[in-house]
Amino acid sequence: MxxxxxxxxxxxxxxxxxxxxxxxxxxxxxxxxxxxxxxxxxxxxxxxxxxxxxxxxxxxxxxxxxxxxxxxxxxxxxxxxxxxxxxxxxxxxxxxxxxxxxxxxxxxxxxxxxxxxxxxxxxxxxxxxxxxxxxxxxxxxxxxxxAGTALLRSGARAGDRIWVSGSLGDGAAGLRAAQGLLGDARPEHVGYLADRYRLPRPRTGLGPELVGHAHAAMDVSDGLVQDLGHLCRASAVGAEIRADGVPLSPAVAALVAADQSWLATVLTGGDDYELLFTAPPEETEALIQIAARTGVALTPIGSVVPGSGVTVLDADAVPMRLGPAGWRHFRQSPSGDAT
Ligand SMILES: [Mg+2]
Structure with missing residues (x-):
């Protein structure tokens, strides 16, 4: 050197x-x-x-x-x-x-x-x-x-399903675990999360398998909503995802169950290094087989839609928005103001 x-x-x-x-x-x-x-x-x-x-x-x-x-x-x-x-x-x-x-x-x-x-x-x-x-x-x-088969951010099309690998929120929760800020969590969860923060698992086996199946792909490093926003801009499309469809590890599921404000961390926290990709619905069976073959869980979390921006829906399909207190239901008041 x-x-x-x-x-x-x-x-x-x-x-x-x-x-x-x-x-x-x-x-x-x-x-x-x-x-x-x-x-x-x-x-x-x-x-x-x-x-x-x-x-x-x-x-x-x-x-x-x-x-x-x-x-x-x-x-x-x-x-x-x-x-x-x-x-x-x-x-x-x-x-x-x-x-x-x-x-x-x-x-x-x-x-x-x-x-x-x-x-x-x-x-x-x-x-x-x-x-x-x-x-x-x-x-x-x-x-x-x-040659010519690399997965790009710009290939998503309206009608595609949006998928993520593994589980989300582990990286951001793991940073707090590594900093000793998860005092109330179970020790095995703290250990798991700190490890996930310090030692990400890049999906090197999964990525090449998605070639020919996915329309667009990127890794989640800055947070799901931000990164999906980047993908949507590159593809000139919008996205709708269901907050309750985002896959969680047992450790993060326990944090969310104890305090719903952790959902904001799951949706916007960074350092997960999972793959986020879109694929047409007819590829679903092939993706299930890829998940089985690679041993990496793949979860559909929403759809690519015409338009722009990322809409996060709650379990009742009501749009949510991120405020100072975390993700909240987003409803129109009679005056038309968002509340
Ligand atoms: Mg990246």
Whole structure:
């Protein structure tokens, strides 16, 4: 890795730690050259994505270094999965504060190695620098998909069903669990949620299976309603979803049952890294089979409609709106004002 570091020792440590992570990928050139080489197989499109994480914003200062590394890999692989791509390689740019220790770096490299192996991908290059500011990490991920078949945000059509993988709300509830703010919840739920926040499960197996079935797809990283809004804008359509149809883990279901205001967190909280996609109704049977084959739950939560915007409906199909006190029923008063 062409590292820029303050001391020869640091340079050597980083080279020693990161060079093995190229895992024999030929174009990585052992992380000793100026750049890496990559030749996509014939008939494939390369899919590229980059995500940055800043200490104190995207992860907690006391989060274990190995989990920080693995989260960095996973949030990027989630974006590749959302395009239907199979991950191939990553490049890392890291700005380490002056006080970062060798032990921290070793643990960080350990976490990277674990997930590069788990997802069968290689570190093919990168750069490390020192910074007086917070620890800042940027990972670029490369994947591939059959040419012209990548799933885009812009393909949704009126009449499509809207689906999500897994369960929603775990990431946002997990942040609070990791911060020790879920004192009343059951200990096993707190543990599950904190783990979901620190270690997202990118749907790398599911994403490529959706190619040819889904019209549009993205991953849920900023919250269901916001992200579905992005997808609707890209596709020039609207969406109607049922709040009570959104799949919940037992841990989040327990939080909602105890306090309905958690529903707002489920609908708008971030960090879930599940896949959100639309597909025509005739694909439903194929999707049920994909769910069974991949072991990832798929849940229909609503429909794509003509128009624009995301409408959230309650169990009685009455529109709800997000106010300061969370999601509330939205009814027209006789004067026409929303109340
Ligand atoms: Mg994304």
């Amino acid at each position: 062409p590292a820029v570091s303050d001391s020869p020792d640091e340079f050597r440590l980083i080279a020693d730690l990161f060079a093995p992570l190229s895992r024999g990928y030929p174009g990585a050139l052992g992380l000793t050259d100026d750049a890496a080489l990559m030749r996509p197989p014939p008939g494939m499109d390369m899919v590229l994505t980059v995500d940055a994480m800043v200490e104190g914003i995207h992860f907690l200062p006391d989060d274990p270094a190995d989990l920080v590394a693995r989260k960095l890999v996973r949030v990027n692989l989630s974006d590749l999965a959302a395009k239907g791509a199979v991950p191939v390689a990553v490049m890392l740019a890291a700005a380490f504060p002056h006080n970062v220790t060798g032990a921290w770096l070793r643990r960080f490299a350990d976490g990277l190695r674990l997930d590069l192996e788990a997802f069968s991908i290689a570190l093919i290059g990168g750069d490390t620098v020192s910074t007086p500011g917070p620890l800042t990490l940027s990972l670029t991920a490369f994947g591939q998909v059959a």
